Amino acid sequence: MRQYLARRFFASLFTMFGITILVFAAIRLVPGDQITAQLGTEAGMLSDEQRAAMERYYGLDRPPVEQYFTWLGGVFQGNLGYSIRQGREVLPLILDRFPVTIELSILAILIALLIGIPIGILSALRRNTWIDLVGRVFSMLGLSVPNFLLGTLIIYVLSVYFGILPNSGNYVDLFQDPVLNLQQLIFPAITMGFSFASSVMRMTRSAMLEVLNEGYVRTARAKGLTERAVILRHALRNSLIPVVTLIGVEFGYLLGGAFITEQIFSLPGIGRLAINAITQREYALVQGVALLIVINFILINFIVDMVYGWIDPRISYDS
Amino acid sequence: MTANANRLPKTLDAAPESRTPPLLLRLLRDRSGTVGLVLVVFFVTISILGWLEITPYPILEQHPIDRLQGPSAAYWFGTDQFGRDTFSRIMKGGANSLQVGILAVSISATIGTIIGILAGYLGGIFDTIMMRLMDILFAFPSLLLALLVVTILGPGLSGTVLAITVVYTPIFARVARGPVLALKNAEFVTAARCLGAEDWRIVLHHIFPNMRTVLMVQVTLALSWSLITEAGLSFLGLGTQHPEPSWGLMLSANRGLAEISPALILFPGLAIMLTVLGFNLLGDGLRDVLDPYLKNE
Numbered sequence: 001m002r003q004y005l006a007r008r009f010f011a012s013l014f015t016m017f018g019i020t021i022l023v024f025a026a027i028r029l030v031p032g033d034q035i036t037a038q039l040g041t042e043a044g045m046l047s048d049e050q051r052a053a054m055e056r057y058y059g060l061d062r063p064p065v066e067q068y069f070t071w072l073g074g075v076f077q078g079n080l081g082y083s084i085r086q087g088r089e090v091l092p093l094i095l096d097r098f099p100v101t102i103e104l105s106i107l108a109i110l111i112a113l114l115i116g117i118p119i120g121i122l123s124a125l126r127r128n129t130w131i132d133l134v135g136r137v138f139s140m141l142g143l144s145v146p147n148f149l150l151g152t153l154i155i156y157v158l159s160v161y162f163g164i165l166p167n168s169g170n171y172v173d174l175f176q177d178p179v180l181n182l183q184q185l186i187f188p189a190i191t192m193g194f195s196f197a198s199s200v201m202r203m204t205r206s207a208m209l210e211v212l213n214e215g216y217v218r219t220a221r222a223k224g225l226t227e228r229a230v231i232l233r234h235a236l237r238n239s240l241i242p243v244v245t246l247i248g249v250e251f252g253y254l255l256g257g258a259f260i261t262e263q264i265f266s267l268p269g270i271g272r273l274a275i276n277a278i279t280q281r282e283y284a285l286v287q288g289v290a291l292l293i294v295i296n297f298i299l300i301n302f303i304v305d306m307v308y309g310w311i312d313p314r315i316s317y318d319s
Numbered sequence: 320m321t322a323n324a325n326r327l328p329k330t331l332d333a334a335p336e337s338r339t340p341p342l343l344l345r346l347l348r349d350r351s352g353t354v355g356l357v358l359v360v361f362f363v364t365i366s367i368l369g370w371l372e373i374t375p376y377p378i379l380e381q382h383p384i385d386r387l388q389g390p391s392a393a394y395w396f397g398t399d400q401f402g403r404d405t406f407s408r409i410m411k412g413g414a415n416s417l418q419v420g421i422l423a424v425s426i427s428a429t430i431g432t433i434i435g436i437l438a439g440y441l442g443g444i445f446d447t448i449m450m451r452l453m454d455i456l457f458a459f460p461s462l463l464l465a466l467l468v469v470t471i472l473g474p475g476l477s478g479t480v481l482a483i484t485v486v487y488t489p490i491f492a493r494v495a496r497g498p499v500l501a502l503k504n505a506e507f508v509t510a511a512r513c514l515g516a517e518d519w520r521i522v523l524h525h526i527f528p529n530m531r532t533v534l535m536v537q538v539t540l541a542l543s544w545s546l547i548t549e550a551g552l553s554f555l556g557l558g559t560q561h562p563e564p565s566w567g568l569m570l571s572a573n574r575g576l577a578e579i580s581p582a583l584i585l586f587p588g589l590a591i592m593l594t595v596l597g598f599n600l601l602g603d604g605l606r607d608v609l610d611p612y613l614k615n616e
Contacts, residue, residue, distance in 0.1 A: 011451070011454075014451055015451070015454050015455050015458050018451070018452070018455035019455055019458060019459065022455060022459075023467070026467045026468075026471060027467070029471045140351075140596060140599060140600065141592075141596070143595075143599055144543070144592050144593075144595040144596035144599055145592050145595075146547045146550060146551060146591060146592075146595070148550070148551055148554045148567070148570065148571070149550075149570065149588045149591055149592060152570060152571075152574055152577075152584055152588070153584070153588065155574075156574075156577045156578075156581070156584065159578065160577075160578055160581075253460060259462050259463070259466070259555070260462070260551055260554065260555065263555065274463060274466070275466065275555065278466055278467065278470050279470070286467075290459075290463060293459075293460055293463065294458050294459065297458050297460070298458060
């Protein structure tokens with residue numbers, strides 16, 4: 001187990017290191033430099049001396065390798081650099097936006113589980129009936145409706161038929177006004193959770209079908225347990241193991257992938273921050289966001305792996 | 320002995336195909352396969368017509384008097400704010416989206432499969448390095464990666480194609496590597512090796528034919544994802560550019576006008592949904608037909 005942990009840890013470090021290089025190189029290949037992006041058309045007014053001074057001030061005149069290691073050295077001290085446009089340090093800026101994305105992702109996952117698990121169970125228990133068919137059609141639709149389409153349709157229906165604009169007004173913090181906050185986040189969360197609900201449903205269904213044929217389910221039935229107890233205590237618990245993995249992976253993706261949903265619903269999360277940072281060529285900000293997203297993803301996968309072994313003791317990491 | 324040795328590889332090459340009916344027939348017996356195939360054929364056909372610009376109206380032709388109309392006999396899917404025919408634009412938009420999807424998936428499937436096969440077959444340090452590199456790409460949220468690539472190359476066809484290629488290559492590498500690991504120690508491979516077959520021959524004639532089914536299913540599913548990614552990038556304004564139509568772009572450009580004419584978002588939305596659904600169902604159907612063990616998973 002310890003050996004496995006160590007191996008996973010070093011593999012993750014390598015991945016993170018690779019990501020930082022990739023992002024660092026990529027953002028510098030973007031046409032147009034940071035100063036032009038910052039000043040827009042005004043950049044043309046700069047004299048050569050002024051431009052050189054600015055480049056020196058931001059460290060842009062040094063060789064890329066040096067810039068990279070300066071940045072990496074800063075990362076270890078919690079200094080992710082400075083966002084020129086926002087006029088703020090990158091780390092607090094990201095930490096400011098991150099709670100929105102976390103809350104949105106958790107809500108989306110809750111919605112997905114609330115929809116996906118019951119439909120998955122029903123679909124498996126009533127296999128090859130009309131209920132199963134409806135469940136499978138639902139899951140197919142969920143996989144086929146992209147979130148930008150669903151978000152657009154939700155906004156359309158809400159605004160035209162109910163006169164509500166879910167993306168109007170400023171974003172309100174959860175601790176400021178929980179009710180208003182929930183109102184603002186519920187529709188984006190549905191948008192994000194819908195396709196995940198269908199993955200959960202598919203996974204629950206197939207795991208249930210497999211588990212229902214197991215000996216211990218037959219034994220539970222033979223003992224005379226009620227069908228409810230057999231399903232909930234014996235079958236469901238075991239069939240949720242793959243769903244846990246799915247949740248972990250999806251959580252990692254949601255934390256880093258809420259770009260479109262946050263854009264459509266004008267939510268000040270990480271995704272929107274990233275899009276703006278990329279289009280405005282905010283080197284430090286893009287690197288910071290990418291680093292954070294990837295660390296999250298690796299960390300969550302790592303935790304899921306551990307939890308997996310804990311839920312299902314049959315899994316061993318020593319082999 | 321020599322006669323036996325000569326006969327052996329022929330029987331081991333691939334399973335005899337004589338008794339199984341053709342793939343298309345088997346696919347048509349599968350419910351989701353049939354629905355998927357019909358949807359895909361329909362949208363591919365109208366997209367090809369759109370690509371050849373055989374459309375009811377020229378895609379850029381404006382009819383200012385008929386702006387923002389609903390569906391009618393003259394304009395089947397209505398018109399946009401410039402009076403351009405939505406149906407014609409959906410046809411051409413499909414061509415643009417599918418073109419990106421097909422290009423990107425072909426490239427990523429080829430590169431990914433080669434990497435996966437080499438990594439799995441050669442093993443050792445090559446495998447470790449390649450798969451770690453793929454992991455790095457994999458750990459990236461796909462849209463962030465795509466956004467970076469598009470920002471570097473600029474919006475448009477090549478940027479979108481490369482973005483999707485970068486995202487899907489690791490997936491194909493992983494999908495290809497798995498079966499290779501299992502197959503390279505299979506008895507028929509050992510037999511071929513004993514008979515003196517060279518590595519390239521083993522890979523091309525013994526391993527690759529046995530993983531075609533997995534790859535075929537993956538290609539179909541990747542096509543559906545690439546359509547979503549292309550539409551998503553276009554939706555964000557980073558894919559297909561004005562005035563060329565694309566389903567994602569039509570959806571985002573007309574969001575504000577939906578209250579006046581819902582048809583403007585309804586039809587591009589339906590087109591995306593049904594095409595993606597078609598590829599998903601086709602992928603499911605293919606998997607059921609080609610690998611009965613996986614059915615209902």
